[in-house]
Amino acid sequence: MFPKAGGHRPPALPLQGDDVPPLSISHSLGIRMNPQMMPGMSVAPDFSLFTMAIYMAFGLMAIVLGATLLGTLTLPLFFATTFALEGVLLLFQRSGFLAIRVALMMFRSLRRNILRTSLTYVALFVFTFVLTLIYSIVAFLQSVQEEKQQDVKVIMTEKFQVPSQMPPRYTGDLIAVMKKELPLESQPKNFEDDVMTWGFVGGSLDPVNKTLENSLFMFAMEPHSLLTMMDDLGQKDMPGADYEKFQTAVQQLQQDKRNILVGKDKLATMGKSVGEEVKIYSMNYKDIVLECKIVGTFPDGRYNGSAVMRLDYLIAKLDDYKVQKGSVHPLAERCTNLVWVRLPNKQAYEQLAAIVNEPGKFNSPAVKMETASAGIGSFLDAYKDILFAVKYILMPSLAVIMALVVSITMTIAIRERRTEMAVLKVLGFPPRSVFWMIFGEGVLIGFLSGLICTWFVFGVVQVLFPGGIKFPIAFFGTFKLDWRILWLGPLLGAVAAALGTFMPAWNGCKVKASEVFSQVA
């Protein structure tokens, strides 16, 4: 749930001095605040659609270049595979089946012009790579939006205001409501473990010169929730030794309310280490200075850039403010940004949502319950046009380009081999044999490029990132390549190649022998 990456367009934030610096929706949902956008710093640059398009174009270019390199590196594997398959066919060569001889000719034709075959392979490799990557991302986004039926995580947010800024008592109120009004079977199994509060605190180590390096964004929360409610921080998510180490860090966090945990990358950028004490000048909680001690870090992965402090320390500091200043801090009653609850099933969520919605409960401000997936869905709503374009314009366009590349290559190849095709026809080969020889050649390259691309990439990713790629995009969990690409890739390659080869193969099998020989003569 600790996100790291930026990329979402946060609403413009007021500069330092505003009483109530609002947090963006991305913050409400857990995107780490971009320090450049933080109050007290320079005016936030406008993250326009144009900028996003530029980023996407460069990203796509980088992917294409990477895939081209990878495709080139796997060329020996491609040719080795064709040799191996040809070897198998050779075992049956003497059977005299026409199909086997045609298939053998097909394999040998691949080596006729190695450069052209290689280029076709690399081109198909790149297209399959890009397409399956996009597919994986789209499938991943769909999966995170799928409603779970059991162990449903739900969020309480403000109904009419984004970002949510709820009073700290709301967590207790929600627990009380659940205990009182939810049927026993619909209640969280353990209120202690299954409820978590998030408050967002942005701060800097330097009260004046605030930079990316000396700023950090912290989640103010109940320490024990780190082990029970956070994604990818459970016992099953990491090796035993790592989990024990993290448990110790959480215990340290529980020992003193000033203690904090900071991710490894963040520690490095701040130039701090575990055991050091730091003064954090809050950027969104005006005049709040936190005196913290770094007591631990997170397991390597998606939390490397995150930090956690104790919620009770934040509340205590807000209380101190009242004592010192004689007035309540403007955010004292708005320091709860999200409340998470784990419910046994979807039905329990629906019951709780109905209760929370009842008049008289949670009136000021009014709140709503939504599932995490629905929350993500709402977040992705902002990107629905982009996702639509990716799914229905970019992906089909790439498939068409893929087919065109094969088509052009095969057309050139056939033009060079018209005489050979005519010879086959002269010798009595039926047009369908000629057709299959050309068609099969294209489909074979397409199939193998798709197969090698997806299996190779999938294999490498599995070896390098056994638990998935832990790059924290917003509130998304670990990114795993969809296993379906293992069959989708070869299929995609074969289908695109089939589409691209059909017409050249058709023209090839329609070569008129007499015309070819007249031209030769």
Place this chain on the structure above:
Amino acid sequence: MAIVEVRNLYKSFSRGAEKIDVLMDLNLDVHEGEFISLMGPSGSGKTTLLNLIAGLDSPTEGSIVIGDQEISAMSESELARWRTRNVGFVFQFYNLLPVLTAYENVELPMLLLPMTGAERKKQVLNALELVGLGDRLTHRPGQLSGGQCQRVGIARAIVTDPTIVVADEPTGALDSKSADTAMSLLELLRSELGKTIIMVTHDPKAAERAQRTVHLDKGRIPANEMARQKATRVL
């Protein structure tokens, strides 16, 4: 007995609105076991006639009977099947498949016939032995000389034991020594195996090796040539 009977043959092509008559009212008989050469200037219709006799094309008018089959009435697929069994082709530029070995090139037409592997192997080896390339079975065309390629081409033409062998400028791309070898082989096919051979050539030396030379001019066999043919037939 004529194994090839060409009667009142017309062949014309269209180029846009223009109609080009390539063969006009052509009659020709070729006897079984005969070796004839077709000569004539470029554009006289030699190759077109050869293509028609070999079943690669269909006439505009007239009939062609090979053995007891009228091929001019056959569909394209029927012609394809017929060619496999009845016609062997020798081309000017050999037209061997570069990805196949000499053995595989010769075996190619046999894959279309219902034969066992052993039968096929025997015939391929016989054909290659006949042309003197029994020691070049695994060589690819790129590894053979022009003359050797043409000999592979001849082996491929005879491997299915066809009724007729058609050769289009078989010596056109060869040096004189290789050309001589190729012509000797064709003569051998006629004399030893009794094959009927129809050869198109520009080379008078090659034509001399045939038993009979038919001259074509502007799509016709000239009147004096016809008379000579008749006389030959009477004799």
